[in-house]
Amino acid sequence: MAERGIIGKSLPRLEDPPLVTGRGRFAADINFPHQLHMRIVRSAMAHARIVSIDAEAARALPGVVAVWTAADIPDASPVDFREGPNEKLAPYRQHVLAREAVRYVGDPVAAVFAESAYVAEDAADLVAVEYEELPVVLAADAPPGEFSPGRSTEATLVRQDYGDIDAAFAAAHLVVELDLSVGRHTGVPMETRGAIGRYDAARDVLELHGAAKVPHKNRDSLGRMLGRDVTGIHLYESHVGGGFGVRGELYPEDILVLMAAMRLGRPVKWIEDRREHLMATNHSRQQRHRIRAAVDAEGRLLAIDNEFFHDQGAYIRTHGTRVADSTCGLLPGPYRLPVYRARGHFRLTNKTPAATYRSPSRYETNFVRERVMDEIGRRLGLSPVDVRRRNFLAKEEMPFARPLAALGENVVYDSGDYALLLDKALAAFRWDEVQADMARRRAAGEMVGAALAVFVEKSGLGPTDGARVIVDTTGAVEVVTGGASVGQGFETVVAQVCAETLGVDYDRIRVTHGRTDRIEYGLGAHASRATVMTANATAAAAARVRAKALDVAAEMMQAPIEALDIVAGRVVRTDIESGPSVALGEIARNLAPSAKLRNGREPGLSSDGWFDTEHQTYPYGVQMAVVKVDPETGGVAVERMLVGYDIGRAINPMLVHGQIAGGFAQGLGGALYEEFRYSETGDPLSVTFADYLIPTASEVPEVEILLTEDAPSPCNPLGIKGAGESGIAAVGAVIASAVDEAIGIPGAITELPITPQRLKRILAGIRRPLAAE
Template structure:
């Protein structure tokens, strides 16, 4: 049927629009309790005691527990263990001796009503000895306090590199240095976190509703922490209102809900409010990158040094030091870079712990690398596009071994022609005309700029993926997968792959996802892997299922398989059409216990690497220095698009998030460690009026050799280079008199940059 490549409507939207699917917040169970988390009001303190007497006697309260009541629970583990010394920095489920960030769980209240639980929580008193907080990564940090931070609060150091960097710098005609800074941000999905644990009879385990992203990994960790057989832990995913890296990790609240349900033998529900979300969910970014480049007079980079410092917050959570590792590994981007040396240090501070956020490590690395390319162009008086051309890896060098590893896996760019994509983007979006028009508008007094940035992404193929196809009792074919829906349209993509593989209409298929009792294994949904990994597993399962359909139909009709084929409605054999519902009825009549099932695994030894070009056009208001992105263009090489409209939607949504990170989103703290951004009144995100005119070009010139369908991921290409492209456009708007190297570029930050220039007449604000 050739369904791959078609922009069909999303199959999941009917359920969402008709409200026939339910989010965790709307679920309820008989005799259910509600959990409220009492959180630390201090960034750093020694915890003396938690006084719970008044709360325990409040109306509707069933139990109040502190860290001393759950000491048997171990800290939350990592997905991988890069260094066993890091285990000491894992987050405990509740604080018992020391408070390390505002928002850290100190006690939980369990009551018959959520309002009663919250009211009782206000009666919990915390007796603590306040200590000075550690709020930055610098060597001046006070390490005399009794924290687990050591050596200037550095807890990990990552080294990567190849080639003779020293020799390249010694011979260099030019040495160029820049420093970049990315603020602390978080993902703020529309739906905050939530969980309901429903205990099984006989204390054998529980069902956990509200799972997202990685149900199987979280099931394994919950079973370990709660000393349960893994078969007794069942995670159930519904729909989720966004993910973006922060939803679905295993948090203290998930463990506490399950623990309380097991101990009290009643269902327990917890729903996060938005204020809690800003205090407790993973933050990200908060990275400083210093680059030194050894460059020839023609702008060719001979060597690159990188020093990266990451403020990780108070603990290492599920993803440990992964973001810093990814920044080191992907900083060279699409450029050849003959010699490279990177050092990343990870630091603990008294802030909310950090994790991943869409394009983790790559958004940061791309920003720094692209800013370096623009700095080289400015220093040597070259066109920034020409500097890129002279440094890009060529198509003849593919696959290109980067000679470094990312999170334990060799980085090899699988396929592509970066120069071809750059030139295609320049022609398709008419970059010369964009530049000419911007210059004309500048001549008329407007502050307009155009910026370009390139990037390489990765599709994570870590862990194998399993897919199961089963002919259900109603004649539908169920596609059972452990991957998760986070709003990205994965149900549609997998159904299209199955429809293509079997030749059936797309409405024949029903997706069952994120139910750990329906499928034994899954890596989950992260790092743009779902369509590549689960899609490839579905593709293979279809091959097996096709053969089983033919064999089953032939056996039931006492025919040979060579006389059977598939058609749009089911199976055709010896001139007779047998629909799927009829086939199911025949199976039930002759062998009721028979299942028509095919299961297949897919694994890949290499990551698929999509890549592309971002071009941004911005306008700066001279009165208040606010920045508006007027136009945004993306050219993206995806290898092969299962559903082009879904890919474009992913790219557009990612770019809007990137614009938010470039211009407005920042989590800040007071000098005593108090968060200053705990609501949308303080944390500014893009509105619909901030979305620019978009033009997106999908390219399918270089299918990936890492999987049978040639797929590359789509989830993070839209955000990856957004910060770099917007910063370049702002620099262009001021005729390169400033060089923004810190995100976000708020009006205040832009004012500070302009204040340092000789030309103080650019803005009316500076003339006052």
């Protein structure tokens, strides 16, 4: 096969034309005749016993078809864990409508079904709930309380370790101890959640429209929860207005629209509003780490001992303890670490439930670990560069297995040359010049600082993905995948891989995704896996279609297969210039079930392809920033930002750049702006976009991007690694470090986000501001 140069090229996206012309089809754009609109009545209390619910006035409102409380759906299953039953954690799951008690402001208490969204909201206002207040637990680092009689709010203690921790600390030249906190924030896609349930009684098929991220896994979960055959449930992904980890998990509302569609006999549409979104959709990130590091006299890590408190919020949702587990498994990052112990207190609080958000556990642990590295460097008089270089795993140590687990598999770094990327990034950033410039500006009275942070990401979680490539009789190509698109450019990437392998134009390829009725299996799009897994499966399927096409063409053209190639959708002879050619559509016609030329071959110019992998891939990166602090207001401005990232191999560099730039903006939000705050009674204070501060064009500088391909993954034939989480991963870490530098107080930043109010307190010499309040 000739190198066609399609992979690796920044081609325009196939997704864009409908999206720029207003022809996209997002969840709210989907309508069915006779549909009902659902509105959720949510708890106004953070923790209370439900004394009574009076829905009579709501039921009496014209246009209201039904109002449900938990009593109306006694058979409803709580929202299940994606990876299947877990006896220990099961009592902490969320019911689709609260039963005896509510546990956070926003907890669904009742569901109204009405002829319009307006009337449904009017009716929801009329549902009167009487509560008896219960004590609230709002801090995961406070002593645990009682979740239910005899059941602690510490659902479990997650732990991972290796080596003799006491011996390592006893032998240490220096022990560094830090107390670090990451604030509560989350993905907040521009499209809120949406779900439309529809029951086709004629075929006995239940449909969920507005699905995202993991349609196939959700189909399986829904089958378990609803007691239905999975062939009788279909999920349909529409356009998805941003995923970021939170969208596409199963939530109570998804189950409610399906149950209602069946019982009420009409399609049921639910579109989350923004206020609901900020109190109902998964939060993330909130952790406090008490970390100790033992180092030798040269600044080499001997051991890390970390105890952390994970604020899970009110219930354990679909992910179970995944974020806390990977917090243990992935904290060590790019460094050699002989001894390690991590213990995480996984605790329930009376706040919105938490789960994954883009770069889950890495955003948090990169902040924690890189804070530790800065402190070690400072205590031993090593530069930030030297202390890191000294501890890097070497290229020669790859693949490197650490006796830890993350996302259900052992941690094995597949490839990497961390020192090389750091050197390249230092050069690209002009680090030495920047340092000199900082010194000059500081001498002139400015509070400016530059810093760096290093990280290892993970991507391409396996184990297996499949794709089907179909060439129709007109020569058009369809790739049917079990992947999902959250707006990242999935269709374009898959089309590029198929085009390169098969030999067709990429814009003649239709990529289907997120539909359980088209393909039986699918991994969806999470953990930056779509490109790695689905692209490799597509390559495998396309290669088989190619072989089949050439086989038939050889017969049609009376030529040896070796002399044939496929170019722009036609099979041509490579040994004769301007010789005869055959279009793929014609070959497809000759493979029709009744075609004479088929000669016993499997009908159709199509094939499935599968890709299996034992391990995920571990891309890695460096982030560097220059910040300026206004000491009078406490404001922080980011003047420069660089992300250096080794992607193994980029299929479409433009899209990788886009992922990095967008991730950075979100990371900046978590570092400086975004925070879910609560009152002392558990009232959420960040439920509008005037209070939850997403950075705008004025706050986000353009990111300088250094994309390298020095360490292709040996785990897959294309050598690719994922890119989705690289831009965000270490932003908290690098901004914190740069602010330290700017204000000249090493280790000052112990808490994210760095708000002006907190920074002013630090500048006034008050440490650990607000955290104790």
